Amino acid sequence: MTRIVVAQHAGACFGVERALDLANRAAEGATTDVHTLGPLIHNPQVVASLAQRGVTPIERPEDAGEGSVLIMRAHGVTPEMERRAQAAGLEAVDATCPFVKKVHRFAERLEVEGYQVVIVGEAGHPETEGTRGHAPGALVVGTVEEARSVEVGRRVGVVVQTTLERPLLREVVSALIGRCEELRLYDTICEATTERQGAAAELAAEADVMVVIGGRSSANTRHLVDVCATRCGATFHVETPEELHGAWFAEAETVGVTAGASTPSAQIDVVTKRIRELCDARAAGTS
Ligand code: SF4
Incomplete structure (x- = not known):
């Protein structure tokens, strides 16, 4: 019989659970329209069910x-969006993950103190864009080549997208060393991310087949896919x-399962x- 093992750390993190809870509560008590600014989380099935x-x-x-009620997504938004929501007369519900808010505060502080803020992360990702809104002079660096x-x-003051892989952060920081006189780093990678990546790596090393569940637009899910692959x-x-196919499991003795933080x-x-x-x-020969 095929063993199916779910990774020790997999699926919805604290910030996603919190955002869903806030959205569900807003929906339950609603006497007016309820919206989210962009998708609440990167999970199309959850967005459709909401x-x-x-x-x-x-x-x-x-x-x-x-x-109307406007829920600010877990990835965070720019201060400009918050101002626009207020100007439009909306009732804002802030579902930004507290760990993402910490990144915003660090970025703001670094910019005020005169550092060239560098956000290590994916350009164009909503979290990175939200952070950039808090430190308008910030640069986004996503690869070692860009850091060089x-x-x-x-x-230089560095903050990090919460879902980044730590080995990449190490490489980017190494590339920045020697290119500036002072380098200050706030390692804002979220523990939920490292735990999921660590557990996925361990399981993938012993599994014949790995299935990673999560939105295709979810950065942390894609990173899990890379780690497993x-x-x-x-x-x-x-x-x-x-989307599953029986043929994937034809020879498998152990199937590992993991899921992104928005699942x-x-x-x-x-x-x-x-x-x-x-x-x-x-096994029964019926497929
Ligand atoms: S991965 Fe971490 S930072 Fe991102 S929403 Fe979840 S708990 Fe918050």
């Missing part, structure tokens, strides 16, 4: 009717059980159940 309950994403505060070529000042050649990324446990359960059915059907 929409069924009347919580719909909008792109700009001005798209909401006056008096970017124009920095004498004093370097240790287990048969690594597959799915959002729903319908609720119910989603892990349905995918794991389907893997069990597919493995059992193969």
Whole structure:
């Protein structure tokens, strides 16, 4: 019988659970429209289920009717967005993860103290953009090559996207050393990220097949896929059980399962159940 093992640390983190809780509470007590500014989290199934309950994403505060509730997403928003929500007469609910808020505060402080702020992370990602809004002079560096070529000042202050892999941070910081006189680092990588990546790496090393569950636009889920793929050649990324194929598990003795920080446990359960059915059907010769 195929072993199916779920990673010790997998699925929704504290910040995502908190954002979902705030959104659900806003939906329950709603006497007016409830919106999220962009998708609440990077998980299309969760976003669709919130929409069924009347919580719909909008792109700009001005798209909401006056008096509506506007939930600021877990990845955080820029101060300008907060001002625009206020100016549009909206009732703001701040679902920004407290760990992301800490990154905002560090970035602000560094800029005020005269450092050239460098955000190590993915350019264009909502979290990085939100942080940049708090330190408008910040540069975003996503690769070692960029760290080697970017124009920095004498004093450099680094903050980090919460979902970055720590080995990449080490390489980027090494590349910045020697290019400035002073380098101050706030390592703002979130523990939930390192725990999930560590547990996924351990499991992928012993699994014949790895299944990673989570939104395709979720940065931390994609990082988990990369971590698993370097240790287990048969690594597959799915959002729903319908995407699984029985053939993936034909030769597998051990199937590992992990999930990004924006994947609720119910989603892990349905995918794991389907893997069990597919493995059992193969064993019984019915598929
Ligand atoms: S991964 Fe960490 S920082 Fe990001 S939402 Fe979850 S708890 Fe917050």
